[in-house]
Amino acid sequence: MISPKRPHLLYVAWGFPPSRGAGVYRALATANAFVDAGWKVTVLTATREVFEYQTGTDTDLELKVDPRLNIVRAPFSWVRGEPDLAKWSRTRIASNLLWSYARAKSDRLAFPEPVYGGWKKALLKETDRIHSADPVDLVIGTANPNVDFVPGWHLHKTAGVPYVMDYRDTWHLNVYTDTFVGSRFSRSARLEKKLLASAAEVWFVNAPIRDWHAQSYAPGSERFRVVANAFDPEFAQAFAGISKPERSDASGLVFGYLGTIYGPMPLRESLEGWRIARTRSKLVRNSRFEIHGRLGHYAEPDPTILALLKEYADDGVSYEGPVSKTAVADKYKGFDALMLILGRSKYVTSGKVFEYAASGLPIASLHHPETACTTILDGHQDWFPVPDLSPESIAETILKTAQRAGDMTPADYARNQAWADHLSRDKQLQPRISHLTELVAEASHG
CATH class of the missing domain: 3.40.50.2000 (Glycogen Phosphorylase B;)
Structure with missing residues (x-):
């Protein structure tokens, strides 16, 4: 036959x-x-x-x-x-x-x-x-x-x-x-x-x-x-049963951004908000903000973006370079919370928002409320959007996210992951x- x-x-x-x-x-x-x-x-x-x-x-x-x-x-x-x-x-x-x-x-x-x-x-x-x-x-x-x-x-x-x-x-x-x-x-x-x-x-x-x-x-x-x-199903499977990374009381938390930085993204406002938050919380002051991914669309990092990140190096901000797709899940598992930085647009969803959701981690949305990913994350119980893009509002959102990140339990991560399954x-x-x-x-x- x-x-x-x-x-x-x-x-x-x-x-x-x-x-x-x-x-x-x-x-x-x-x-x-x-x-x-x-x-x-x-x-x-x-x-x-x-x-x-x-x-x-x-x-x-x-x-x-x-x-x-x-x-x-x-x-x-x-x-x-x-x-x-x-x-x-x-x-x-x-x-x-x-x-x-x-x-x-x-x-x-x-x-x-x-x-x-x-x-x-x-x-x-x-x-x-x-x-x-x-x-x-x-x-x-x-x-x-x-x-x-x-x-x-x-x-x-x-x-x-x-x-x-x-x-x-x-x-x-x-x-x-x-x-x-x-x-x-x-x-x-x-x-x-x-x-x-x-x-x-x-x-x-x-x-x-x-x-x-x-x-x-x-x-x-x-x-x-x-x-x-x-997000890919096998990516989500990598987070099954995760718990908070082991850290000393003095080490604070690790906030992460993973993705390409380009175009009209509120990067400076986000970094300034991070700096303000560090002055108001010992937990955030002891924490780090790691940025992983590409700076611009070409092989070499965009020098203007790289220079901006270096301005905030003394505030616990570091650029860690690109991450292979095969290593992305492991990077997420090393974070306590995620920073979602996007340009303002009712048409911009971004691919990383789906991976952010799949991880189960708390998310600080440092983008204008009308950005399209707002509708994607609506319903996520540990999602903290900013009301506007002023550094002051960003700082308050980071503080809320930090407090929640410090209290997360394995059951909280699992609940968020189950919610994200439809994505x-x-x-x-x-x-x-x-x-x-x-x-x-x-x-x-x-």
Whole structure:
């Protein structure tokens, strides 16, 4: 008896392990989840050298890649900081400024997106090769960059293959100013409209972003879905039965931040609030505030952010550097409480809020109340949001969080972890995988 053919998913993600970008965790979890559901999965991503030379790598994260995944790496040429001068053309050597201008124009002609637009050609070449060798049943592109949507659109037009657009970020919505980026009649806006109208499904990380797109691009909006970033079930399992870290009476507590620091985040206000709190509490004065993660989006820490953190080094603030995804759970278990620092936006949820919730630890939310993660954490019994972003209000919130952190019991952690169960990745992905499996099955029998 011949077993039925497994449906073939082409999953397009510019950032995939060993990339250490924020979106890599969603991409990795999604690809692995489809394999677990019985799909054959081909991942189309960028070459390792791009991450090694430009954005930094997390080689330990590759241990999480399911060996059943077929990884295809399309060459990607990133102009920024090309380390090998032997790869420079004579034209570029003669005038790097003119060459860069011409390259930027060429990239945008290929696809209306700066930096990444030129990748379209390599993507389509690999897409056609993959589909010719083993016909693709579904394409999922996760963005940004938005050029990741091109293979799905291409196979839909040429072979009738359904595609899913997974918006890890937004294309034309500025999530901090709530404005449309560029003109609504621009080439990129018109292209986005076409793509959204023909997609089998469109995924957004939260309801406010989905609703904005449904209002801006009504055709096809009934297929818009919320697929939150969430946390991985095995991540939550690492916290089962945790208790407070052992510390001496004089050592105080350890407050932790784990994530990327970038953009309009109230970092200085948070640090100033921490400094004020230390003057009002012996417990906080004896405590430490450790910051783990990346400072900016590139391999080297952003010097401006690094300088700001050093201003508060005498206040028990330390920058500890990036953390491998495989070591994140252990880092959380070394904290007594968590600091959640985010930029103000009703559209910003952040991926780390789900991991914060899964840990069961007390959380000090040092972000504006209208930020989207407020709705995620509403109901968490050891969550302490600020009423505003003044250093004084932040200090009071830190003091409340510190007092609670000192009283936490194993039962308190377990209660918080049980509450967070609805935020797990499988709760978000499984309904979509089930629906898409049925969609592909119906198409194959049609």
